[in-house]
Amino acid sequence: MQPFTTLTGTAAPLLRANVDTDLIIPKQYLKTLVRTGLGQHLFAEIRYDDSGAEKPDFVLNRPPYRAANILLGGPNFGCGSSREHAPWALLDFGIRCVIAPSYADIFYNNCFSNGILPLVLPLETVEAIAAAGNPVTVDLPAQTVTAGGVTHRFDIEPGRKTTLVEGLDEIGKSLANLAAIEAFEAKRGRETPWL
């Protein structure tokens, strides 16, 4: 996984509440066997019209947001299904950081699995960042976002932060606990043998 330290770039505002994963990546694109190539289908239902042409008013179809690497979202961002295709699509488009007041739990986890920082700030702050304009700088080690000369501090769980900053392989990390897993399985075999 690509480590995440600092990121400077363009933040695209999509501030509506309850942006669900069906909206982020519609089901017809879930038939893929790989993780890549979904960026072109990101937000397909609201990004393209029935003929497949770009809708000019959709934020990611407008300069400078076509090259956005940060997405500003509303409350309960990423609600709905567990499809990891949602963060895959964001990443493939070039989005490395989402800034929103709150997230659905599964989407939030899935972001960390893919080196995307789902950053939490109050709605007023997200709106202030959108109003300040670009560029926006996210500094994960310092836990700050800077836009229009104003710096906002954000909180993040230390374990989550380390995962992103170091680009850790989570499976390798769990396998370091192999002895504990084996000991647990031995105990489980004795105490709940029907499992």
Place this chain on the structure above:
Amino acid sequence: MSPRTLYDKIWEAHLVATREDGTSLLYIDRHLVHEVTSPQAFEGLRLAQRPLRKPAAILSVADHNVPTSNREAGIADETSRLQVEALEENVKAFAVPYIPLLDDRQGIVHVIGPEQGFTLPGSTVVCGDSHTSTHGAFGALAFGIGTSEVEHVMATETLPQRRSKNMRVHFEGKLPEGLGAKDLALRLIGQIGTAGGTGHVIEFTGSAVKALSMEARMTLCNMSIEAGARSGLVAPDETTFAYLKGRPMAPTGTQWEQALAYWRALPSDVDAHFDKEVVIQVDGLAPQVTWGTSPEAVLDVTGRVPDPEQTGSPADKEAMLRALEYMGLVAGTPLEEVPVDVVFIGSCTNGRIEDLRAAAAVAKGRKVAVGVRALVVPGSGLVKRQAEAEGLDRIFLDAGFEWRQPGCSMCLGMNDDRLEPGQRSASTSNRNFEGRQGRGGRTHLVSPQMAAAAAVTGHFTDVRRLLGA
């Protein structure tokens, strides 16, 4: 020891290690796998040259992409076919138990797990699917995960987790005639919102829950995720044990007795602490119908389409205007006057035998209204067989419904069962998001009874009237 909730007990019994970064390594007992969210996980194992730790902990099946008619002829859609074939190749290569597409036991992953006795009280159950919360009906800690986590479980039989908060939703009273668990779930989501349970595990309690069948408890827990909670729970009781006894993968003999003793100790202690509590009186509850593009946009069937001018903040007004425009609805219209084009009865929410019985009771002796297309898609081959043994298929067919083969079908339209742009459905599924059932499709979530009522009248109808309730 201080009083503990059901969730606390399962969590503590599955703790493998507590790590310095604040996460806990949680042991995973059961892993359900389907074709859509697993190919990249199997591929990840191959690339890292990691073995799959415990194939017997997995039960796999194809459900999302599968045709629900004439499937003996194969899958016509090439990308769907390739995804199902990829699953078949992967389960073979990794020696994972698999229920083939033409097997009678095939069905929606959240229907077959319980049916096979794979889902057991006090266990941890995961699946790369958000509706894994369904299995919480058995008092199992069950939650949806992403594909990277699917790979993680395959490689380690564990997941790094952070402990959730405890929330209790207490449904008190007697569920009125003509209503089902779906109405309870929608009512709750309407009250607390789609983020109301975020960060929490919801335990459902109260006399109305205690009286529910396992099928109905599954409906309730299934919809927990639509309230933002990754898991829902119902404490195991005699109803649970009666359902499980004799299931193919349930324990037998002395292990059954041993398991029963363990399961009886699982319910939350009397004084256990819940971080959040909600109490809902169910006496007098009316059938629920969603009107918008989020499950929280829900009303009594006797209500009217809401007016954006009378809502709270400018953001709420904007969201409501957008939803009404998408849904093609005019503020103030009585919901009972809204016509439907398509009726879908099925899904992991409402595709079980009891759901089909409830819908059939309404459909019996009636006809699907002119211009309405109505589908019944059983949740599994075994549900289908049972329904046919009871003659439910005849009731549906005589009324003009289509009787299909099992799968996820029009819940999300990954197969050919989709809404056309502008079509309006009464659907027993779980999500009314924009485009969920097909681009431009307009979904209203309802119970199976209400879906059948809409099918035979051509518009949303208070099913209590049809039942003489």
